[in-house]
Amino acid sequence: MSEVNKGVLVTGVIGSDTHIVGNRILSRALEQEGFRVVSLGALTPAAEFVEAAIETNADAILVSSLYGQGELDCDGFRDLCTEAGLSDILLYIGGYLVVGDQPWEEVRIRFRDMGFDRAFPPGTRPSDVTNVLEQDIAARRADAKQGA
Amino acid sequence: MSEVNKGVLVTGVIGSDTHIVGNRILSRALEQEGFRVVSLGALTPAAEFVEAAIETNADAILVSSLYGQGELDCDGFRDLCTEAGLSDILLYIGGYLVVGDQPWEEVRIRFRDMGFDRAFPPGTRPSDVTNVLEQDIAARRADAKQGA
Amino acid sequence: MGNATITDQDSQIRPLSQDKIPRDEFLKMRDENLARWSCGGDVDLDEAAAYHKAMVPEKHHAHVSRHAVATGACLTQPRGGFATLDMHKDLLQKLEVDGLADILPTTTDSYTRNERFGQAADGLTASEAKGRSLLNGFPLVNHGIDRIREIVDQVNRPIIALTGTAMPRMTGEIAYAGGMTGYLGSGIAYTTSYTKEFSIADGIRNYQYLDRLAALYLEKGVELHRRQPSFLTGTNVTPSIGIMVAVLDALLAAEQGVKHYGLELTQVMHPIQDAASIAACKDLVQEYLHRAGHKDVFTPVSSLHWMGAWPANRAQASAMVVYGGFIAKVGGAHNVTTKSTSEALGIPTPEYNAEGLVMSRMGIYLARDFTFEGHPEYQLEKEMIELEVRTILDKVLEMGNGDVAKGATAAFEAGVMDVPWSPNRGCQSLIMPARDDKGYLRILDPGKMPFPKDTLRYHRDQLQQRADNKGITFGPDLAIDSVYELSEEMAKLMPYPLAS
């Protein structure tokens, strides 16, 4: 993994969720933007995200959850990362995170409290993500350097 | 005018209102039910209702107003009747009595306060009217006899 | 202030005919007309023409219509108007921004329509006092030219005046001078659907005035959109009747020098019949205009959302709104006049009105680019419509010895032309339409209209089937049942199949 890329990302759809289309389009777009994307596809258990992140020394994990059960699937996700030594990895999540049309602000806070750095509502387009992701990764790398 | 009929009714659409269809169907149905109906048609000034009621010694005036300006057109209608000596004539009104979709109960009360004995909401069918009209006329005639 | 005065004077000066009003005579008529109400004096035609010319083309109805025809687009246009300036401004704002209306409306109130400007003034005052509209539209004459221009300047779309009336002389002058670029109305259509005692001849005269006015603007380089409303009484008006009236009114307008004349047809709520009627209307209007020597009149066709009784349930109504956009596009209309899910509940709020526009627009989108061209049932229906229109119109024109105005009035008097459910005493209203078992609007009773025998037999056979299947006596009850049909509750309209 060279440093020339804008960052290494692990993407996938968590749990028993088969909605792959948006995740695939997002992964393709991020790759075209210069990120290195490790794409785990649909129906991916939480643990697999973490393993892939360790293996690839990823900057961020981008979790998709569309089918409504993300709230159950993501319970403890940050802890899994921390236990695996990925305490400072960036965690993004996007999609239809809960069952039904719940006020987005509440949902966002619920997922922030679960340890996700950012949550993205339905309707998000790749172009809504790239800039902020680049900045977050840069900031994270700067922090890491300072820490070192 | 013989007493064999169930009552003499004056019908029409008040003001500058051209919505004749419902009024015509209603008039026809009431006639078939055994009322004598004097039908003034669309675009009928308030004063014409009163004149026709006097001429035909009507039991009731059935005003239609569909176009939303009924509130303006019917202002003072009861007074007109009273001034013409028809103080105890039954006054019904039906249709879309105000502009927009206002809570029916408020509208009903507004028209009751304007002197209408009954007001009927949009969607009223002739069959919703006949019975209550027959009873009201019977009651009115009974009152008149007692009064006499 | 009564309009009757004006037409009475006219009839003394000018016997009814289709002929173009001579310029000088017309200028005199204008003076008399404008003197009737205070703000009439504010109209200065040259100044108004200059104002129009200074407007961006996107605000010219005529320009936008021509563009729609050129690109095959179907424009959306709602109806709507409130009493006060602020309410009306707010309405148009929402229709433009949230509803994406291509054309903005200004519906006038019913007092204005009947030239009862005094009553309209009272209604306006009461509305301002109560903070809600007591008028069912915008009293444009009372507001006057400057306030109309305030609105015109605020929006980015053309505005059409929707002022259902047989008396358009004052509203027409003020609307056009105010910068509205479209005006809906015509002599035969509106007189038969909006008046009781008014004669069709006087209605024609009044619209000859308006059409002549539009021609005068054109002479000054301003193309205005004039439009004819063949929805008539909106109540089960069959395509052929709508089109006959459309053609007659179009011929009358063309004689006055109008070169841009839209036609409106109400939807009957049968997909094939609706599409066929739009196509037939396009062809027939041009056919008769050409026959009369008018080869350069531009006649875009508007399809109108169902004009009869609507269901109170919003989900049901939304299907009718969507259908309305969809079928307008399929049929090849260049404009659709939209309603909302509030139709059976009362004049819609700006929000519901805008929602109806978006529903319609998405309906248009979903129609993609297909047409019914070549579909056998569609071809049959279109041919029947054309046969009926030609049969009766030729008779009407014959009755006028080549003069459309005379032919039309004579035909109405004789019942050769007729309009169902008309409140007008000059219209026999013997014709009775009803819906057949497949959902087509058919003619139950032609009254005295000389329909071709074959199509009439077809209509009645189809209706007999419905009578049999529905257990309704063949006769007026069938027509009344059809008035209510689409307003019925879903559960009655289409019961769970096992229950039926």
Next chain:
Amino acid sequence: MGNATITDQDSQIRPLSQDKIPRDEFLKMRDENLARWSCGGDVDLDEAAAYHKAMVPEKHHAHVSRHAVATGACLTQPRGGFATLDMHKDLLQKLEVDGLADILPTTTDSYTRNERFGQAADGLTASEAKGRSLLNGFPLVNHGIDRIREIVDQVNRPIIALTGTAMPRMTGEIAYAGGMTGYLGSGIAYTTSYTKEFSIADGIRNYQYLDRLAALYLEKGVELHRRQPSFLTGTNVTPSIGIMVAVLDALLAAEQGVKHYGLELTQVMHPIQDAASIAACKDLVQEYLHRAGHKDVFTPVSSLHWMGAWPANRAQASAMVVYGGFIAKVGGAHNVTTKSTSEALGIPTPEYNAEGLVMSRMGIYLARDFTFEGHPEYQLEKEMIELEVRTILDKVLEMGNGDVAKGATAAFEAGVMDVPWSPNRGCQSLIMPARDDKGYLRILDPGKMPFPKDTLRYHRDQLQQRADNKGITFGPDLAIDSVYELSEEMAKLMPYPLAS
């Protein structure tokens, strides 16, 4: 508890083939299956058959479907399921009473679909604790037979289990024993759209079990509704691909003895293409069943509301809902699976779900009785679909040497059969559809599917036009643009014409 165990065992006993599972062997398989989860033991087939027989015919999906076909009706059926018994009961109540659903749904949650009954139990507990559904459906195995019957007894309509899964053995047993009379799912369709690692062969085996179960009920005098879901990934699945899978799954079911097998096709949102695909599906399924000697399989067709991405704006979405009912009826579908204006917002509330039903139902009503039969563009489209389906299916059957199961698995391996946007690793998913300039779904890249040269050229020519007109490079971007298309905001989808 993993389902893999079960299919692994099967493969040792039974090499993959289309052959009917012998009765004895099947009974053994059932025992093994039912032993996997506590409530499996509650299934008593004879008792269940007796329960079904005691139900009024109106609650039998098979009966209602046959009635719809006989009367030409188009039934409405929503999707929907909530975690707890009370929430789910309330939902079905509203769908029946307010929505007038002809068929009631029970969507299972995604843990149940993947036979993670333990996780489903946790989700159910959490939902009960929080008072809101944390599961995206009704965990029917955890609730068990008695509670399902409590629901069945409460409603007056048939219930279909909608349990998108490649592992239907347990849910199928419990749903049918609980008195549900329909079950949606099939081996090829659901394995390619709902799983990642699961093999198509195992998916086929699992549905052979379910189909064999339905046949067993039939032997006991109970006709159940089995249904195949050719919406696949719901994402721009072209008609021909959907129909190919429908035919293959239908043949597999028929071999197991199923006599009542519905087919589902997702709408592509082009009126002509949608109608053509429904008609083609009806014909082709019967054609191939007949060829295989199955002359008595009843195959009603369901049309599904758009399965791809929806717009977030409710007014826009309502147009798609209405269109969905309308076109299902026009195309001659006997059922429409409805969505709501909440589609792009999240699982709908019971109220919005019911509203979607009424919108659809009114859409059906407004389609009246017309069809596209005889319409040139429609006939062309239908012929193209038929040619494509026959060309590829014949190849698939050839690959299996007359065995559908073998042919299908071999074809997927070789890419001769393919599904766009599939998450399944056993499916190459090279095929790329996109929308052309007239709104038809076309094939941009056939992957390895042997489409007829002529139709393929046609597809690509049409797409090239779109690429040119829209300024998008001919390639994947065109496909991605088509994924988003219908979810775009109105203002982007159809801008004010002058702006474009």
